[in-house]
Amino acid sequence: MARARIRREWLQKNLTTITPITAAIVLMIALRALNPFFLATYESVVTLIYGMSWFLIAACGLTFVILMGSFDFSIPSVLKLSAMLCGVFYPQVGFAVIPLAIMVSLLFGFINGVLLAKFSIPSFMTTLATSFVAEGLAQIISGGYTRILSDPSFTAISITFIPAKFGLPSIFYWAIALWAVGIIVTLITPFGRAVYGIGGNLTGARLAGINITKVRILVFMLSAFFASIAGILYAAQIQGAHMQIGVLDTIPLFASVVVGGTALSGGTGGIHRTLLGVIIIRWLDSGMSMIGVDYNVRMIVFGAIAIIMTIATIDRRRIKIMK
Amino acid sequence: MFNSSILEVRNVSKTFNGVVKALDGVSMAVKENEIVSVVGENGAGKSTLMKILVGIYPPDAGELYHKGAKVPFPRNPMEALKRGISIVYQEKGIIPHLKVYQFLFLGLEEKFTRLGRLQLERILGIAKTVLDELGVKCDITSYMYELPLSMQKMVEIVRAILSIRLEHGGAESDGVNPIIILDEPTAPLSREERDELFSHLLEMKKTSSFIFVSHIIPEVMEFSERIYVLRDGKLVAHHDLSREKPTEEELFKEIVGRESHRYLWAKYIYGKPEELKGRPIILSVKNLSKKGYYQDVSFDLHKGECIGLFGPAGSGKSEIARTIYGILAPDSGMIITNGKKVGLKDEPHRRLKMGIGYFSGETGKELFLYWPIRKNISLVNMEKVVKKPIKIAAIINFKAERSLAEKVMKEMRIRAPSVETECYSLSGGNKQKISVGKWLERSPNILVLLDPTIGIDVGSREEIYEALLEMKKGGISMILVSDDPKEYAILCDRIILVKDGKLKKIYTNDEFRKVMQL
Amino acid sequence: MKNESRKKSTALPILFSTARMLMRTPAFWLIIGLAVLFTALYSGSFLSSTNLENILKGFVVTSMLSVGPTFVVLMGSLDVSYIGIWMFGGALVWLLFPYLGMVSIFVYPIFGLAIGLVNGIVHVKTKIPSFILTIAITAVFAYLTTVIRNIYGVLTLAVPEYRFLAGSVIPYLPNTFLLALPVLALSIFFMNFTKLGTYLCAIGSNEEGAELAGINVKKYKVLGFSVSGFLTGLGSIALFSYLGARAPVTLDLNEMVRGLAAIVLGGTPLVGGVGGPHRTLFGALAYTLIFNGLFLTGIDPNQFKLYIGLTLWGAVLIASRRLKGVLIA
Structure with missing residues (x-):
């Protein structure tokens, strides 16, 4: 009896961990059955890495924001703007374009944070507005045209293979490094504790002497920073930038965060979980495209997953009133 | 009839x-x-x-x-x-x-x-x-x-x-x-x-x-x-x-009721006016006003002294306390602590840096109920549990965090299975003891207490009183706001009568007990 | 509401209170300012009858996408499912036309009501934030519309039999506007002459208090979403006629922001409690004027996204005047 209860409690507590792991394994088996080359050849692994790396970086940024109980719609647009800045200005200014893109993105993150923390405007609203401004800027600087970036010294930041023979592209190491930085920041620094604190109990965090204004602004800047890096690396990976970057990414990004087990209500989950979410969503994506499912249907699937997983992960004990 | x-x-x-x-x-x-x-x-x-x-x-x-x-x-x-x-x-x-x-x-x-x-x-x-x-x-x-x-x-x-x-x-x-x-x-x-x-x-x-x-x-x-x-x-x-x-x-x-805490009064000595004058002033509030709540509030708080703001509900006493911790911004006035002026619109985190802490009995607001005890205690004691491998990077030392929490749990006699127990499963008294314990560990210069023992059992209440009195003995100054006159009599050296947002009269502990017949 | 009731006593207080309401609506001043500005800058083109008709049409589109959701914003939640209703409802009309004939247009309000009900029930039962729920639902239905288009291998889902809805029965008044009138009337009725408006305000203002006053908060939340969906469905008929008897088949986020911006510009804050559809109408007109003016300046329409974003920033900043110091997640 007691044993059964303990087991049930353990299961309940770890459900958010077990479910995505199981899903990933099931998915892998299914994809393997569909396509015997899936994860079996060097090429397929590299393709998969290319699909997942920049996505993971962007998802880590979003996880920061969601952990804090807010939301950031502007990530795909900031990502696109960053890529576009590289595409347009690299020929003129060279590598100085990277700090430029990062600075511009940080500015957007700063505005998001200030509008939330200082003006009490819900984050989904401000970030929605921000996404339009960033998108508009990308349109203006590029004139809407695709830019080619074939300079090998620029593309090398993403597609250098380490080790050179049968190695993985450098974007993979960037992604893993940023992911690890994200984990360190959230799990073992006081700043991360503050992020969890704000997501868990905003008033309590304020009373415990956390500078909630500063932390919230910083988190939005971090999210924009991650998006910006993802954009720069992506531009180097695909050797150019175009206006379609990020257009379809809002829903899959969000889905991968909640599938990993980070609750939209804030305060639970973590960046370490997001890797699993990204794996599941990207495998699902490539699996579906493998059997010829068109992107509209994939979007429907991701939308449904996002809703279901949000409902499943939300911490209903804690919420009295949900708007 | x-x-x-x-x-x-x-x-x-x-x-x-x-x-x-x-x-x-x-x-x-x-x-x-x-x-x-x-x-x-x-x-x-x-x-x-x-x-x-x-x-x-x-x-x-x-x-x-x-x-x-x-x-x-x-x-x-x-x-x-x-x-x-x-x-x-x-x-x-x-x-x-x-x-x-x-x-x-x-x-x-x-x-x-x-x-x-x-x-x-x-x-x-x-x-x-x-x-x-x-x-x-x-x-x-x-x-x-x-x-x-x-x-x-x-x-x-x-x-x-x-x-x-x-x-x-x-x-x-x-x-x-x-x-x-x-x-x-x-x-x-x-x-x-x-x-x-x-x-x-x-x-x-x-x-x-x-x-x-x-x-x-x-x-x-x-x-x-x-x-x-x-x-x-x-x-x-x-x-x-x-x-x-x-x-x-x-x-x-x-x-x-008749039941009182006489033994606590006997155990601790409350400051006399002439003796208090000799101590350094740690907080000085001057002409603090907020329209509709309180007007022209001035008082000095000495080191190791507890001042009670006593008055009916709605007299402005709790608003004064909240203002001192920066939760409420006053319209005008001055707050000086340790000779430094406090910005009137400063948020709580700035006050905490200047050595002011705040603790209220509303556990739902104060505690992170779905966090383990360990995290709740370390939140205000971050400096004690971080190590700095490089100058700008601070990393939480989990071992130190756990031992800190264990120490507080022992000191406060918190009854819980372990430091990893999530707070929502604890009784009201134990929750409150966690809140007191984290401040005990932090030991700020000044601690603002708002209804510190509301809604908890008598046993935990006395344990909390003892912890607070020990902190006071250790040189921490306090400002108490409560509904319970006994609490004032136990904790405070001086009690200020607040009425309609104005400070009316100052009692010493002895005088207060005489007036209240405790 | 008070205007109606005081009709019998004197006319003066009505004028006075209406004027007071207008003075306090930032959108009202914005409209006047924009009208004056554009008249001064482009007197010829701005006041031409074609342009005025364009403004009217634009106003209808924006208001049809915003009056329904206003009811949800009123109670502090958010409903952006209007794009989904508009698009997928159109697909349903197209699919059902061969079977139902001319009646099939009434699928719109029924579908809207159904979506509203689902939104409300799921939101209340699972406590999922309404914004995320409705945006995900919108995405699902928008992509479903494209899928249907692809399956049938057609370019648009137009129903030519309904073309008569476009055009003008009365000169200078597009039918689109006439079709919108009942929706506007109905929304004002719900808001000011039934208890629903009061209850939704009460929920937005103080949910716990509303519960203490004996209101079944959950029921009225579901009702709020239902009214929103129903009005959007009904309004989509006007939108259907506006595009020449069809609904869009690809998701355009600009359209989504249009509704939100009109609500916020009109002065219904996102935390709820105050405002209502009558205010949203001002917001819709202001929004339409801004973009009509931008067209007249000859800016490349591809750059409009930037201005939409800036407008939204401005709108939320205006709406945040009273929110300072409120802790929002």
């Missing part, structure tokens, strides 16, 4: 969770056109009794008589309305963005709807007549938030009366005598607003009865016909003020 009463309860008992006896054989009666007061400390059973009357809790035992006939207890607020009982809650009842007539008829529109369309002419007409009849003068088309607080309360009371009348046929006063329960109605009001509220209540008494739940003695003495005193779930006294009038002190003693 019970014969003329319109509502009577006899021997009501209520037990929660099979252990806590909230009510134990309480009887009371309400007559026509009178104001009856029910007084008692927090946790004395006042609100449980009221919730039984309006059908939120079912009683374990007891009888209810309505106009002399035995009736079952109401099972929900609607049934209570049928018996002519309605309640006006302490707060949260007012909906600021509705217009007065909308608020008056909120939830009562059923009788004024034809084919889905509201009959606004009728609603407006009735709203006007009812307000006129009860002597409440306000524009029915203004928004609730535009009215002064006392007027909002009046409208809420009118709404309660109206809902009972509509339940019994019409908006006119004939026949029914509504019984309105007022749960601490004066808490957020200023003195003037309070007087206005009471003058209206006396007017309304002509057609209604009121049960007035309060712990503010002067009010109770001034405006009610009879007083019931509850303590620890029992009815300890009943005064008919038309026959005998107890003194305020007598009533006070009945409310708090």
Whole structure:
């Protein structure tokens, strides 16, 4: 009896961990059955890495924001703007374009944070507005045209293979490094504790002497920073930038965060979980495209997953009133 | 005398969770056109009794008589309305963005709807007549938030009366005598607003009865016909003020009971004025004002001293405390700590840096209930549990964090399986001890205490008092705001009387105990 | 509401209170300012009858996408499912036309009501934030529309039989506007002459208080979403006629922001409690004027996204005036 209860409690507590792991394994088996080359050849692994790396970086940024109980719609647009800045200005200014893109993105993150923390405007609203401004800027600087970036010294930041023979592209190491930085920041620094604190109990965090204004602004800047890096690396990976970057990414990004087990209500989950979410969503994506499912249907699937997983992960004990 | 009463309860008992006896054989009666007061400390059973009357809790035992006939207890607020009982809650009842007539008829529109369309002419007409009849003068088309607080309360009371009348046929006063329960109605009001509220209540008494739940003695003495005193779930006294009038002190003693913490007083020495003068001043508040809450507040806090801000609820005492921690921004004035001026609009984190801490009894707000004890304790003690491998990067040392939490748990005698236990599963007393413990560990220069022992059992209460007194001995200064005079007597060296947002008088601990007869 | 009731006594207070309401609506001043500005800058083209008709049409589109959701914003939640209703409802009309004939247009309000109900029930039962729920639902339905288009291998889902809805029965008044009138009337009726408006305000202003006053908050939340969906469905008929008897088949986020911006510009704050559809109408007109003016300046329409974003920033900043110091997650 007691044993059964303990087991049930353990299961309940770890459900958010077990479910995505199981899903990933099931998915892998299914994809393997569909396509015997899936994860079996060097090429397929590299393709998969290319699909997942920049996505993971962007998802880590979003996880920061969601952990804090807010939301950031502007990530795909900031990502696109960053890529576009590289595409347009690299020929003129060279590598100085990277700090430029990062600075511009940080500015957007700063505005998001200030509008939330200082003006009490819900984050989904401000970030929605921000996404339009960033998108508009990308349109203006590029004139809407695709830019080619074939300079090998620029593309090398993403597609250098380490080790050179049968190695993985450098974007993979960037992604893993940023992911690890994200984990360190959230799990073992006081700043991360503050992020969890704000997501868990905003008033309590304020009373415990956390500078909630500063932390919230910083988190939005971090999210924009991650998006910006993802954009720069992506531009180097695909050797150019175009206006379609990020257009379809809002829903899959969000889905991968909640599938990993980070609750939209804030305060639970973590960046370490997001890797699993990204794996599941990207495998699902490539699996579906493998059997010829068109992107509209994939979007429907991701939308449904996002809703279901949000409902499943939300911490209903804690919420009295949900708007 | 019970014969003329319109509502009577006899021997009501209520037990929660099979252990806590909230009510134990309480009887009371309400007559026509009178104001009856029910007084008692927090946790004395006042609100449980009221919730039984309006059908939120079912009683374990007891009888209810309505106009002399035995009736079952109401099972929900609607049934209570049928018996002519309605309640006006302490707060949260007012909906600021509705217009007065909308608020008056909120939830009562059923009788004024034809084919889905509201009959606004009728609603407006009735709203006007009812307000006129009860002597409440306000524009029915203004928004609730535009009215002064006392007027909002009046409208809420009118709404309660109206809902009972509509339940019994019409908006006119004939026949029914509504019984309105007022749960601490004066808490957020200023003195003037309070007087206005009471003058209206006396007017309304002509057609209604009121049960007035309060712990503010002067009010109770001034405006009610009879007083019931509850303590620890029992009815300890009943005064008919038309026959005998107890003194305020007598009533006070009945409310708090005889039991006292004399041994604590004996154990600690409280600062005498001349001795305190020798100590350095650690916090100095000068001419602090916030419109509508407090005016011209000035006092000095010495090292290792505890000052109590004592006064009725709504006197501005808790607002002063919240201002000192930066939760509320004052309009003008000065706060100086350790010779440094504190920015008036600074957020709590800036205050904490300057050595001011804050701790309130509202565990839901203060604690992270779904965090383990370890994290709750380390949150304000981050400096003690981080290591810095490089200068700018700080990393939490989990081992240090755990041992810190274990140390606090031992010191505070927190009863929990381990430092990883999530706080929501703990009892109220243990939760409170975590809050005290984290501040004990942090030991700021000044600790602001707001109702530090609200709603917890006597045992934990004493443990918390001892911890706080030890902290004080260690040189931490405190500012206490509470509802319990005993708490002031135990913790404070000096007690400042706050009334209507102004500091009136300073007592030493001895004087205070003499005045309060503790 | 009070205007109606006081009709009998005197006319003066009505004028007075209406004027007071207008003075306090930032959108009203914005409209006047923009009208004056554009008249001064482009007197010829701005006041031409074609342009005025364009403004009217634009106003109809924006208001049809915003009056319904206003009811949800009023109670502090958010409903952006209007794009989904508009698009997928159109697909349903197209699919059902061969079977139902001319009646099939009434699928719109029924579908809207159904979506509203689902939104409300799921939101109340699972406590999922309404914004995320409705945006995900919108995405699902928008992509479903494209899928249907692809399955049938057609370019648009137009129903030519309904073309008569476009055009003008009355000169200078597009039918689109006439079709929108009942929706506007109905929304004002719900808001000011039924208890629903009051209850939704009460929920937005103080949810706990509304519960204490004996209101079944959950029921009215579901009702709020239902009314929103129903009005959007009904309004989509006007939108259907506006595009010449069809609904869009690809998701355009600009359209989504249009509704939100009109609500916020009109002065219904996102925390709820105050405002209502009558205010949203001002917001819709202001929004339409801004973009009409931008067209007249001859800016490349591809750059409009930037201005939409800036407008939204401005709108939320205006709306945040009273929110300072409120802790929002």
